[in-house]
Ligand SMILES: CC(=O)N[C@H]1[C@@H](OP(=O)(O)OP(=O)(O)OC[C@H]2O[C@@H](n3ccc(=O)[nH]c3=O)[C@H](O)[C@@H]2O)O[C@H](CO)[C@@H](O)[C@@H]1O[C@H](C)C(=O)N[C@@H](C)C(=O)N[C@H](CCC(=O)O)C(=O)O
Ligand SMILES: Nc1ncnc2c1ncn2[C@@H]1O[C@H](COP(=O)(O)OP(=O)(O)OP(=O)(O)O)[C@@H](O)[C@H]1O
Ligand SMILES: N[C@H](CCC[C@H](N)C(=O)O)C(=O)O
């Protein structure tokens with residue numbers, strides 16, 4: 001590991017230096033609570049607090065050097081200080097230097113967009129494993145280095161954790177890494193300093209407006225990822241999405257498109273769409289896939305296109321892709337002994353809810369009832385709550401509004417925010433049950449053979465965060481249990 005200060009700072013533009021740059025540092029730290037002797041403390045301005053307020057505390061715990069945007073009034077002896085314009089960006093570059101630029105030693109592909117990131121990154125990971133490559137994955141569900149699973153705390157880890165994981169992938173001989181790039185990560189420069197072999201854009205719809213404030217700044221965050229790709233990389237975009245081409249406006253990367261409707265470099269057509277899977281025509285090849293739903297035709301096509309841009313054999317790619325089932329908790333399908341269908345899905349945006357429910361409308365036979373159990377996360381975008389409830393009501397016969405992860409909010413208040421989206425004509429369809437387990441139980445009791453229960457919003461999650469405490473909770477396990485009970 002490279003840890004002499006002047007090597008770590010390579011590529012960072014410094015406005016002012018106080019003290020030695022020859023010092024050896026033990027680690028990089030951006031949270032004073034984790035400071036230890038010999039670390040370089042990077043003061044980052046956050047959403048809750050300002051890292052600059054903790055510089056003294058970091059030094060008290062042993063920090064040997066400080067990187068910041070504003071020098072403290074009290075400059076201490078024997079401590080090195082570095083003044084920069086943007087410490088979050090500097091942190092990304094330093095973290096990459098610390099681990100010897102691991103992103104340049106493998107082919108790193110980033111996936112960004114509102115929905116579909118986990119699905120695409122996971123399918124690419126599974127595909128490249130199947131094609132025989134050592135591969136890494138950084139995703140919402142989990143991080144993975146070949147067969148080793150490492151739990152994930154974020155969709156995109158912080159820069160230090162991210163570069164450490166990439167470095168472990170290089171150590172394990174990985175040729176490729178597929179990672180999700182969240183809009184938070186771009187806005188907070190978590191991916192600064194990384195060298196990408198390619199970037200993929202899925203779609204852009206309503207989410208995270210609590211954090212980005214406007215749709216425009218959300219769009220800019222996503223676009224920022226493509227703006228930073230270099231001319232050796234590819235930039236693959238969904239041409240059917242309204243903002244697909246906007247993403248590529250200022251990129252230096254090779255521009256490539258995929259789509260089902262518009263003219264594109266990579267094209268596909270849906271031939272058949274069933275609960276058992278999709279039959280697609282991809283560039284004149286008809287192939288059955290296990291993945292369900294028209295939105296997955298986009299995901300599969302993006303994966304196929306990326307694999308070809310990474311110079312893989314077309315037929316081998318299609319053969320392998322046809323066997324894959326994607327990420328856990330995405331359109332996870334089960335059927336009870338009495339014939340009730342249960343689907344667990346991670347849809348937690350209005351667009352995802354509509355996609356999942358409209359897919360079900362497309363493929364169901366006609367007379368069955370669709371019963372949707374849905375909640376919205378606390379401490380997240382409040383404006384999506386009434387819209388998600390409205391979409392759920394518009395596309396279901398019965399809707400049970402319930403809790404997702406209330407986090408620090410009052411669960412009943414979140415449900416009231418959702419209820420505001422239930423239109424008068426839909427009132428008789430909706431009922432509210434705060435306890436999510438009770439809500440799933442009720443859906444199972446209401447369902448008759450042939451009916452379809454959709455439990456949306458938590459997908460693979462194995463917990464429910466109530467009041468900041470994560471209690472064990474698993475939609476799939478609970479649904480399986482009740483479906484068998486009522487059968
Ligand atoms: C809103 C958000 O993204 N917050 C992330 C952010 O925290 P922050 O900017 O709010 O940090 P802060 O608490 O204001 O503190 C500012 C700085 O002071 C430091 N500090 C703070 C307190 C202290 O005593 N000492 C100290 O040094 C902090 O370490 C930080 O460097 O930076 C932290 C360190 O990287 C993250 O852990 C934290 O993620 C929180 C836990 C989170 O829930 N993030 C979610 C919203 C998120 O990032 N989600 C996206 C996916 C969304 C999607 O599905 O698309 C993700 O990539 O996971
Ligand atoms: N291409 C797509 N277009 C629209 N909706 C999709 C698409 N792919 C998946 N979805 C829906 O969005 C949900 C989330 O999918 P996925 O986990 O792949 O997205 P994500 O972008 O990783 O989400 P997150 O931001 O939470 O990490 C799925 O459960 C499904 O309902
Ligand atoms: N990564 C997303 C996931 C949301 C999933 C949903 N279950 C919720 O808790 O809101 C976020 O942090 O916004």
Ligand SMILES: [Mg+2]
Nearest residue numbers: 117118140155
């Ligand atoms: Mg994800």
